[in-house]
Amino acid sequence: MNACLSKKINKNRFAIETKADHIKDAIAEAISIASEKETSIKHAEIEFAFNGVIITINANSNRKQIYRDYCRARKGYIAKMIGPNTALLTLKDRQSDNRIRSRKKRKTQKEQRTAEVARQLHAAQLKEAIKNAPMMIFKDELYISKWKQLKIRRIRNDQNTKYLFPFMTNWARLMQKYMQDGETLDQCAKKAFAMADTDDIDIECYTAISILSELWIYGDQLKQWHNLSHEF
Numbered sequence: 001m002n003a004c005l006s007k008k009i010n011k012n013r014f015a016i017e018t019k020a021d022h023i024k025d026a027i028a029e030a031i032s033i034a035s036e037k038e039t040s041i042k043h044a045e046i047e048f049a050f051n052g053v054i055i056t057i058n059a060n061s062n063r064k065q066i067y068r069d070y071c072r073a074r075k076g077y078i079a080k081m082i083g084p085n086t087a088l089l090t091l092k093d094r095q096s097d098n099r100i101r102s103r104k105k106r107k108t109q110k111e112q113r114t115a116e117v118a119r120q121l122h123a124a125q126l127k128e129a130i131k132n133a134p135m136m137i138f139k140d141e142l143y144i145s146k147w148k149q150l151k152i153r154r155i156r157n158d159q160n161t162k163y164l165f166p167f168m169t170n171w172a173r174l175m176q177k178y179m180q181d182g183e184t185l186d187q188c189a190k191k192a193f194a195m196a197d198t199d200d201i202d203i204e205c206y207t208a209i210s211i212l213s214e215l216w217i218y219g220d221q222l223k224q225w226h227n228l229s230h231e232f
Contacts, residue, residue, distance in 0.1 A: 013045040023050050027066050030057035045084055056083040122198050129195055133177035136169050137217040147215050163199040168208050170196035172216050185221045
């Protein structure tokens with residue numbers, strides 16, 4: 001048994017903390033416990049939480065329908081409190097689920113369109129900002145070759161890094177541009193990062209800083225800025 005009785009809620013209801021990995025196992029476990037309690041407590045009920053849904057079970061609960069309602073609750077079709085009694089879905093239930101599903105789909109599509117418009121606007125702003133920026137400067141010519149080799153190797157091994165090198169190039173170029181205009185690296189690193197990051201590269205920022213600190217002409221300053229600022 002993967003659960004333990006945690007507390008008595010009232011005379012016939014008990015709360016458990018399940019350790020089951022899957023909801024179907026948790027439901028089966030709760031029904032088993034409810035059946036055991038039923039021998040000494042009439043109409044015993046077991047309550048537990050799973051992924052934000054509060055589920056109440058008794059010895060007669062229909063595990064398939066409990067699972068069905070759990071899925072419906074997770075999708076937002078019904079309230080996140082289900083059981084112990086269930087029933088076959090009516091036509092009205094199905095129509096309600098379909099309306100909510102359609103509404104959620106439209107909302108998701110709208111959010112995706114909004115995000116795409118924002119991404120395109122950001123890309124246009126980056127294109128304009130980078131237009132007159134100097135080319136990326138390496139510590140010396142040997143590092144240019146190392147950069148190219150590293151780029152080929154990383155993209156070959158992990159396609160998810162294909163956005164990393166354009167980002168690093170744009171970030172470095174923007175910082176060089178701002179520094180030409182009189183700013184220090186400490187003053188411009190964060191805003192240059194935000195402008196260069198059109199693909200939510202945040203999760204790769206440590207990799208970017210590591211590579212740039214080794215190869216880029218201002219890499220040592222960037223590493224020092226990062227270590228002191230803790231921006232990422």
